[in-house]
Amino acid sequence: MVEIIELSAPDLAAMLVSKVCHDLINPVGAVGNGLQALDDPAQASMKDLAQDLIKNAAKQSLAKLEFARLAYGASSTAGTEFDTRECERVGQIYYDIEKANLNWNIEPVFVSKNKGKLLMNMILIASEAVFRGGEVNVSLSGEPGNEGIEIVATSDKEKRQKTMIPSGVVDLISGKVEDVSAREIQPFYTGLLARLSGLELEVTLEDAVFRFVARPKKEAE
Secondary structure (H helix, E strand, C coil): CCCCCCCCHHHHHHHHHHHHHHHHHHHHHHHHHHHHHHHCHHHHHHHHHHHHHHHHHHHHHHHHHHHHHHHCCCCCCCCCEEEHHHHHHHHHHHHCCCCEEEEECCCCCEEEHHHHHHHHHHHHHHHHHCCCCEEEEEEEECCCCCCEEEEEEECCHHHCCCCCCCCCHHHHHHCCCCCCCHHHHHHHHHHHHHHHCCEEEEEEEECCEEEEEEEECCCCC
């Protein structure tokens, strides 16, 4: 039986940094390409196109940096809790560069930092479940301090959208894998945050509805 693997703090940090760099390399590179085009007199006719490229790439870079700050980093949030209003703000910024829509059904509340990070990482995975577009609905339920998270993502087949469970996610969030790479660290980290928060994760896909739930672990009888 495969046991939950453990990563050292330096290895986990290195993989998360690698993940952030991988996410940023394309949009940051696009900004550089756009600036080079603006500086080249021979490409004067491409000025408008280059400006649009820089604008869109900068928007993507900022959105991904904002998201990484909250989902992976220590964040500038004071104390040991996250304000869900900040989670919503950053989530909406991130979804503005994605094809799906984020519907936030959470009343303002403070949650533990690990649960706040878990929430952000769950909505990232949900965006990948409807990568061609759709609706992602997010909610919290339960007593304060013991909340569960539910995310439901749906897509429209008539718009040629598709709903799926992202590759490897189920095994990676469980932590029961032989190994994990920097490319796979985000869903693994999501599972780690759930365990640190005393929550169990469940992923299902039925009738083109992706459901991602984090619920409090049942106490052993």
